[in-house]
Amino acid sequence: MNLAISATGDDLESKLDRRFGRCSYFIILDPDTMEFETIQNASRGASSGAGVKAAQILADSEVDNLITGNVGPNAYNALTAAGIEIFTGASGTVKEAIAKYKEGELSRTNEPTTAGGTGKSR
Amino acid sequence: MQITVSAGKGGTGKTTVAVNLALALSESHSVEFLDCDVEEPDAGIFLKPENENSEPVTIEIPEISEDVCTYCGDCSEACEFNAIATFSENVLVYPELCHGCGLCSRVCTADAISERSKIIGEVRRGSTGSIDFYEGDLTIGEPMATPIIRDMKKKVTEENISILDSPPGTACPVIESLHGSDFALLVTEPTPFGLHDLRLSVKVAREMNIPVGVVINRYGIGDKSVEDYCEDEGVPVLMKIPNDRKIAELYSNGVPFVNKFDNWKGRFNQLFEEITRIVNPRAKSVEV
Ligand code: SF4
Ligand code: SF4
Numbered sequence: 180m181n182l183a184i185s186a187t188g189d190d191l192e193s194k195l196d197r198r199f200g201r202c203s204y205f206i207i208l209d210p211d212t213m214e215f216e217t218i219q220n221a222s223r224g225a226s227s228g229a230g231v232k233a234a235q236i237l238a239d240s241e242v243d244n245l246i247t248g249n250v251g252p253n254a255y256n257a258l259t260a261a262g263i264e265i266f267t268g269a270s271g272t273v274k275e276a277i278a279k280y281k282e283g284e285l286s287r288t289n290e291p292t293t294a295g296g297t298g299k300s301r
Numbered sequence: 302m303q304i305t306v307s308a309g310k311g312g313t314g315k316t317t318v319a320v321n322l323a324l325a326l327s328e329s330h331s332v333e334f335l336d337c338d339v340e341e342p343d344a345g346i347f348l349k350p351e352n353e354n355s356e357p358v359t360i361e362i363p364e365i366s367e368d369v370c371t372y373c374g375d376c377s378e379a380c381e382f383n384a385i386a387t388f389s390e391n392v393l394v395y396p397e398l399c400h401g402c403g404l405c406s407r408v409c410t411a412d413a414i415s416e417r418s419k420i421i422g423e424v425r426r427g428s429t430g431s432i433d434f435y436e437g438d439l440t441i442g443e444p445m446a447t448p449i450i451r452d453m454k455k456k457v458t459e460e461n462i463s464i465l466d467s468p469p470g471t472a473c474p475v476i477e478s479l480h481g482s483d484f485a486l487l488v489t490e491p492t493p494f495g496l497h498d499l500r501l502s503v504k505v506a507r508e509m510n511i512p513v514g515v516v517i518n519r520y521g522i523g524d525k526s527v528e529d530y531c532e533d534e535g536v537p538v539l540m541k542i543p544n545d546r547k548i549a550e551l552y553s554n555g556v557p558f559v560n561k562f563d564n565w566k567g568r569f570n571q572l573f574e575e576i577t578r579i580v581n582p583r584a585k586s587v588e589v
Contacts, residue, residue, distance in 0.1 A: 227444060228383025228398045235377055235386045253395055261388040 182280070183207045183237050183263075184273050185247040189217040191274045197248025200229030206273055207240055210281060230254025234261055246276050246285065248292075255291040267292060303457060304576060305482040307467040307475060307506075308489065309498020311341075314518035314542065315488045317552060319466040320347040321559045322486075323432055325569030331461040332432045335453055337478040338468045339422060339437035339446045346555045350427030350434040357423050358437070358449045360401030361416040365392045370413040376405035400445055422449045426456070433461075446474035454481070462573075471505045479506060483580045485513045486539070492523035496530055503536060512579050516572075519544040537579070540572050 185202035187194045191213075196202035201223050208215030218240070222232035230250065234257035237245060245258065246266045258265055266285040269276035279285050306322070308315035316338070323334045336344040363376070363385065374387040384398035385405055396419055406414040422439040435456055437449040446468065454477075457463045467478035479485055485506040489495040499515065506513045515531055520541040531538050542548065551558045559566045 222383070225383055228395060231386050231393075231395060231398065232383040235383075235388075238386075238388050253398070257386045257393055260386070260391050260393050 180209065180211070180244070181207055181240065181242045182210050182277070183240070183242040183245045184276055185220075185245075186217075186273050191215070191277070192272055194272055195246070195248065195269055195276050199245075199247040199250045199254050200225070200231075200233045202233075202247070205233075205237065205240075207237075207242060208277070210277060213277075228253065231257045234258045234263070237261070237263055244280075246280055250288070250291055251293050252291040255288075302461075302484075302577070302580070303463045303465065303482045304484045304486055305337075305465040305467050305479050305511075306486045306488060307479065307502055308469045308487060309471070309495070309502045311469040313469070313488050313490050313495065313498075314516075315469065316344050316347070316466055317557070318486065318488050318516050318518070318540075318542075319464050320344055320557045321565065322569050322572065323348070323464045324430075324557050325559045325566045326462055326464075326573055327430060327432045328566070329570075333457065333461050333463045334429070334432050334434050335457070335463060335465045336434075336436035337450045337453065337465050337474070339439045339449045339474070340468060342436045342438055344466050345434070345436055347557045348429040348432065348434055349555075350425075350429050350436075353425045353427035355423045355425040356452075357420045358452045359418040359420050360399070360445070360448055361403060362396050362399045362401055362419045363394055363405050363414045364417050365394060366413050366415070367392065369411050371411050373411070375408045375410070376414065379404050379408045397442055397444060401448070421445060424449065424453045424456075447477045450474055450477045454478075457481075471501050476505070476509070479509055479511060482511050484576050485511045486516060486576070487513055488516045488518055489527055490519050490523060491517050491521075491525070491527045493526055495523065496526045499527060500530070503534065514539040514576060514579065516540045516542065518542045537575070539575050540568065 184206045185196040186204045186206050187196045189204050202220050205218050222229045230253050238261035244264045265288040267288050268286045306319035323332050326332050336342045377385045377387045382398050384395045386393045421443040424437050427434045437453045468474045487502045489499040514537045521544040548558050
């Protein structure tokens with residue numbers, strides 16, 4: 180089981196990044212052992228489709244569940260197609276978000292949480 | 302002669318200058334007007350074109366046959382715009398992110414990608430008096446203005462005077478509008494903000510080797526910084542439009558001010574003569 184968290188820094192003490200496609204880092208961890216690795220979000224500076232690309236990165240890393248702040252429609256539909264479940268409603272540090280997730284306090288999202296499209300290029 | 306009227310940001314009076322210039326010149330020249338500000342085409346409000354007909358503008362977007370697709374992910378990796386995502390058992394195409402570059406179908410070794418045309422906007426053609434009027438219109442939600450501007454510019458003829466109302470800023474659609482222009486007429490306001498944007502516009506035009514000139518709109522507000530900059534940089538200030546209540550009123554009623562003030566008609570013709578001299582310094586008399 181792989182859990183991904185969008186984060187502003189590269190360790191468990193860093194803050195949850197509420198942006199999904201344009202977050203700074205993804206922390207990918209095994210919630211049972213709490214072992215984790217950090218990847219820089221390569222889609223962060225994408226001129227378009229950051230959410231789609233971020234979903235691709237997570238799918239390539241075999242992530243099953245994601246904790247983040249907001250997902251737009253494109254990201255939502257890519258994550259869903261990749262079979263990744265999205266959990267929102269967390270705040271504070273990555274560690275706190277994981278604790279809440281383990282206690283079942285985070286809600287699973289069944290729809291995009293924002294209108295998206297912040298990364299459009301014309 | 303192709304003159305592109307541009308501005309560092311919206312709301313500086315770019316469309317006003319383009320429209321008044323076109324109207325003033327149309328009495329003695331053949332003029333084409335191209336509204337390249339395809340996200341917000343508004344020159345038509347002033348020029349009120351008649352007999353418009355429209356042609357769609359399309360791009361080719363990928364369509365994937367999942368029967369042959371091996372989910373190798375090469376297409377997603379190649380796509381610069383993240384318009385395709387490949388997962389273990391599906392491929393998603395995001396048509397609204399696709400720029401129609403065709404790269405994905407070239408890299409797909411399984412031959413799983415075919416292309417279909419998608420309409421992203423239209424070019425309308427009409428006339429205003431003797432002016433041939435074109436405007437591009439981008440379908441809402443479409444990301445790309447450039448192909449529409451490119452299609453529209455195919456209508457430009459060498460012998461006529463073409464006035465292009467460019468989008469504001471310095472992004473791709475502006476570059477596309479400036480491309481091939483003989484002159485860039487930059488409209489700005491005499492304020493530090495105006496100066497900031499003007500510098501960028503001058504830089505872009507110069508990089509493209511297009512001679513520039515400046516029109517200062519709402520002259521009288523702000524400060525001298527734009528004029529000082531133009532003097533230091535050797536950028537000619539070709540016209541100053543005063544911050545005049547009557548001009549502003551006409552503007553808000555959608556009336557080009559050359560239609561009300563004959564002296565301005567003359568000034569726009571002089572402006573054109575100066576542009577001609579800059580573009581073609583050796584020509585003795587003005588010929589178009
Ligand atoms: S490159 Fe072709 S075969 Fe590979 S995932 Fe894309 S469409 Fe499928
Ligand atoms: S045509 Fe170009 S932009 Fe469109 S999906 Fe293919 S590679 Fe991406």
